[in-house]
Amino acid sequence: MSAKIFGNDNGFPVVQAFGSFTMDLFTPKSDLDLSVNFTAETEDLCDRKKKIKVIRKISKVLYSLQRDGIYCGVLPLVSARVPIVNVIDRETGIECDITVENKDGMTRSMVFKFVSSLDERFRILSYLVKIWAKIHDVNSSREQTMSSISIISLVAFHLQTRHPPILPPFSALLKDGSDSASVEKNILLFKGFGSTNKESVAELFVSLMSKLLSVESLWEHGLCASNFEASWISKTWRKGVGNLSVEDFLDRSQNFARAVGKAQMQKICRCLTDCASNLTEFVRGNIDATKLKNRLFGRLNPDNLVSKPRLRGVKRKRKLKHSLEIRYKSQKRIKHVVPHEEPAHRAGAAPGTVAPAMVLASPVLLQQPTQTWCSNSGQSVGKPWWWSLFVVPSGFGYGLSVRVLPRAPHPGPGLLGRAPGDLPRPNSGTKLLKQVQLPGLLGRAPVDSIRSNDGIQLPKQGPLLPMPCQEQTE
Structure with a gap:
């Protein structure tokens, strides 16, 4: 098609x-x-105007093929940061995102491909977290949740900040340039880098969820995960502080998680809390392994192995307009019953007593589900839907009321392994960010020493991540 x-x-x-x-x-x-x-x-030498011109030409051809029934869902997005056209193959249901001269995207993919060759746990853990995010609807940049690149970067960051570390800082991989030959040469210097860390994939998954939950209230204050430095840093972006900050290791002025909205960040935090509750129930013996896997990763349905075509563009807008019209009409039908006086012999009260007004609530509110939480005794307790709307002061972190269960006795080697004390405490002189320790799944998970993005190294206890020794290099 491109040649034509x-x-x-x-x-x-x-x-x-x-x-x-x-x-x-x-x-x-x-x-x-x-x-x-x-x-x-x-390097990307193509200017934006040329990219948009190419995208429009490709879209024109795809539109004609869409009329022939070959494709569907053609949607060019020329106003996006990276001009793109989305299209779905009608026969297979596979969705394609077509860009022009996306050399940065290709370089990032190449770096992660080489990194995954250092330790197989990175690839497996990335799979687990991506599937967990998809099952809980928090893996879509279009819906203002986490993109796949931000999820994979967080997984890599978690492995970089373990003790001992499993992956090296990306600055060591990119020191001679971002071309494939240079990165591959530097990767060879780190073969077996994380072999001294014996944590299982299950232990890493639990400690990652605990780490993300423990720093939940710090994102809005500038906390940022940096793969380039393999440490937490403090960073502000052009549009202020992001709701979730994951630094782009190629262009450090960009945030991989820039699409995450404030309301969607609350949803992500709720999913992390639910995940911690499910893991705690499993450790206490309230649920078995099969039920835990279903809650975390869902059930595999052979009928849904390939993504189904989604309505886009005008059709989606019409569908949204239709749903809004139905909601508006249903709200107009809500009636308020005028209070009236009940006879004394029927109401069992003195004459003149007015019965309380009976107001029909909106059907949307009446159908809200109840939330199930685990009490301190480990029993499931049903809570009314309005209980989940309780909001604490905004300084706590996105106004969420995080309810994490008290730490259970440590079971020793097994699923949870050792507690996630993987991050050194910042010195008392570090005042850039206030150290906040929230109760995580396995107790407190302190935050690393914070480094400002202006290049000033703040004091900390010691090097967060050792570089490869001379013997390994030779």
């Missing part, structure tokens, strides 16, 4: 895949990321 539209100039353009497919981190419902490249350069 743009011709052939010394073998260009070429269409190359990147993203989760090339990183071997894709799931059955993952999008296929494609880049139409007109040069062999590793």
